[in-house]
Amino acid sequence: MRPATAHIDLAALKHNLNWVRELAPRSRVVAVIKANGYGHGAARILPALATADMLGVACIEEALALRKASAVQPILLLAGVFTPDELAVCAELNVEVAVRDDASIALLESARVSRSIKVWLKLDTGMHRLGIDPAATRQCIDRLRACPAVDGDIGVMSHLSSADDVHSDVTVRQMTAFDAATAGLSLRRSLANSAGVVAWPGAHHDWVRPGIMLYGCSPLLGQTGPEIGLKPVMTLSTRLISVKTVAAGEAIGYAGAYTCPKPTRVGIAAIGYGDGYPRHAPTGTPVLVSGRPSRTLGRVSMDMLCVDLDRFPDAQVGDPVTLWGRGLPAEAVAAAAETIAYEILCNVAERVHFDVTSG
Numbered sequence: 001m002r003p004a005t006a007h008i009d010l011a012a013l014k015h016n017l018n019w020v021r022e023l024a025p026r027s028r029v030v031a032v033i034k035a036n037g038y039g040h041g042a043a044r045i046l047p048a049l050a051t052a053d054m055l056g057v058a059c060i061e062e063a064l065a066l067r068k069a070s071a072v073q074p075i076l077l078l079a080g081v082f083t084p085d086e087l088a089v090c091a092e093l094n095v096e097v098a099v100r101d102d103a104s105i106a107l108l109e110s111a112r113v114s115r116s117i118k119v120w121l122k123l124d125t126g127m128h129r130l131g132i133d134p135a136a137t138r139q140c141i142d143r144l145r146a147c148p149a150v151d152g153d154i155g156v157m158s159h160l161s162s163a164d165d166v167h168s169d170v171t172v173r174q175m176t177a178f179d180a181a182t183a184g185l186s187l188r189r190s191l192a193n194s195a196g197v198v199a200w201p202g203a204h205h206d207w208v209r210p211g212i213m214l215y216g217c218s219p220l221l222g223q224t225g226p227e228i229g230l231k232p233v234m235t236l237s238t239r240l241i242s243v244k245t246v247a248a249g250e251a252i253g254y255a256g257a258y259t260c261p262k263p264t265r266v267g268i269a270a271i272g273y274g275d276g277y278p279r280h281a282p283t284g285t286p287v288l289v290s291g292r293p294s295r296t297l298g299r300v301s302m303d304m305l306c307v308d309l310d311r312f313p314d315a316q317v318g319d320p321v322t323l324w325g326r327g328l329p330a331e332a333v334a335a336a337a338e339t340i341a342y343e344i345l346c347n348v349a350e351r352v353h354f355d356v357t358s359g
């Protein structure tokens with residue numbers, strides 16, 4: 001068996017969910033598990049999310065997969081529906097729907113469904129992606145209230161664009177706009193993503209919607225998950241399948257992107273961009289070899305990458321190599337590859353073995 005493995009630690013996920021509860025004690029929690037649970041496997045991690053109040057996904061296909069995996073909580077379609085026929089499925093399967101614009105309201109007005117649908121009116125408080133103008137909030141709520149297909153327990157939500165930057169005044173402006181638009185409406189409200197949960201208590205409201213922090217990564221710039229009390233859920237690892245000494249002046253891997261300045265002990269680890277490891281990770285991207293800090297050398301191949309064993313004369317074939325997770329925050333690897341932890345987690349490929357520990 002090829003040794004590339006994603007170890008999923010469900011105890012860490014439970015810890016992170018509890019951490020959300022500690023930080024936002026008066027809010028209910030939508031656990032965001034879109035994109036196959038940020039690459040961890042949505043069905044795989046469900047048992048650790050039994051106490052979440054709702055599950056957040058990007059589309060009806062993801063909601064259906066969760067119901068198939070016996071998820072019992074309500075599910076929220078964070079971006080709403082894409083075609084009218086989805087509304088009947090939402091009604092049947094207790095799936096709540098974000099209402100992102102005028103057309104979404106019109107769709108609900110003409111819907112004929114077996115049960116009423118719970119909806120969340122999405123406000124555009126400054127991200128300028130989805131949502132209605134906050135000035136139209138009351139008018140839209142009135143339309144939704146008049147809709148036979150819509151359940152009376154309407155929610156209002158918005159999304160923060162810059163909450164990862166604790167010094168940004170954008171979040172303050174978004175919070176102010178959200179509060180002004182929803183003042184006096186006794187409706188359930190939701191604004192905070194993970195960064196909102198961690199850094200912006202004024203954004204907590206009735207429901208928080210954490211994603212990345214559940215998986216143990218920091219939503220804040222310049223900090224790692226463990227630094228703010230989180231535990232990594234995924235540890236991606238493999239093993240050395242070859243060890244050799246490359247002569248001074250010889251170049252390693254595709255395009256000879258790294259030239260050894262001296263005779264160098266090099267380990268070949270069985271993982272590559274075909275497994276979701278970022279191809280753009282340059283020489284120097286951190287890895288652990290048998291738990292000891294080292295670095296990649298040269299270009300990442302589809303199935304392999306090279307690691308520096310210069311300081312480890314004892315390293316040998318079969319030694320474990322950690323790409324990220326316990327002992328090596330995904331944030332550090334993502335930063336080296338000029339991306340974010342969200343992306344490298346989501347990209348972990350099907351062919352990687354997954355093993356799950358419940359802790």
Ligand SMILES: Cc1ncc(COP(=O)(O)O)c(C=O)c1O
Binds near residue numbers: 193195
């Ligand atoms: C509407 C919405 N809410 C919440 C989240 C969770 O965000 P995060 O993973 O930063 O906590 C997302 C993710 O992109 C989202 O789109």
